[in-house]
Amino acid sequence: MKRLMGAAAAAAVLFGGMAAHAQAIDQKKFNVVGTWNFLTNWKVLEVPFWEKELPAASGGKLSGNIKSVTELNLKGTEVLRLLKTGVYDFAAALPIYVDDGAAIVEAVDIAGVARTFKMSRDIIDAWMPEMQKVMRERHGAYVLGTFTWPEQNFYCRGDIASVEDLKGKKIRVQGASQADLVKGFGGSAVTIPFGEVVPALEKGVVDCGITGTMPAYKAKWHEVTSTLFRLPVGFTASVWVVGTKTWDKLSPATQDLMKKEMVKLSDKSWKTVEEETEDGVACTTGQGKSKCTAGPPGKLKLVLPSKADLAARDKVLNDVVLPAWAARCGAECAQKWTETIGKQYGLVAKAK
Structure with missing residues (x-):
């Protein structure tokens, strides 16, 4: 009898502790800004996480009212500003969304540096302390997770056989380092919002554009271009951030749960998008290592870079690219990048 009573008491303590932990999770529906609502990140990763996976992990206590940046019609830099003021709790942020401290954040996605998804993720992980500092001090935000996009390539009107053919071309870029890369090839860099690129290509406002393989297909770039020049430019490593006004009010148990679930989302995101890259090539060209599962494939000419192109x-x-970035970020920042990231890959960032 004593043993039974002891066991019962132990069970009461155990389940009491579990109940206390469960009660420590806040009841909260976060206001969330996601990415573009016609792309894989939104449909496969973001919406399921905030509407199903997080509620399941928190016993129904946490969820997200998520809106796409497309639906909200926000400019990229507006996302962090609204997060800082508390209008939104969480946001998906690309390096190009950052204005204050832009060069420091840009360090994770300098055009031409990352050659593989693993390398891209290793870089953003290594630079995370600098990212966190900029986000907290200048944007009132805290980085909780990372994600990426498919391999970034050139989509062009007309024939492109090598980097030599990019000379004189007007090329849509995402940010400063891509612009430096294009200028180094002899082209002219043009900044156009993603949703406006197709009409710009159609009307000849630009000759080429840089984007990821599957985003190009889903945005119908293959209908207004002729060539996919698959010279890897980068992967647009990005982050999930939470406003410190929201984060600092959450209970420790809620914070711990959010950290764990964001790690899971990050792992899933990198794996999913890496797998999608080859599908995007197949979908825009009808060629490649896989078959298009997203719809009828396009007929772009697929041109692989030569050793000379690489x-x-x-x-x-x-x-060009690294010296220009070093000038934007400053000598101390550039030296830290060289010591933290550059030395691993034989690269030096130093302004001329």
């Missing part, structure tokens, strides 16, 4: 990219990276 060497030209590396030369522009070292002679």
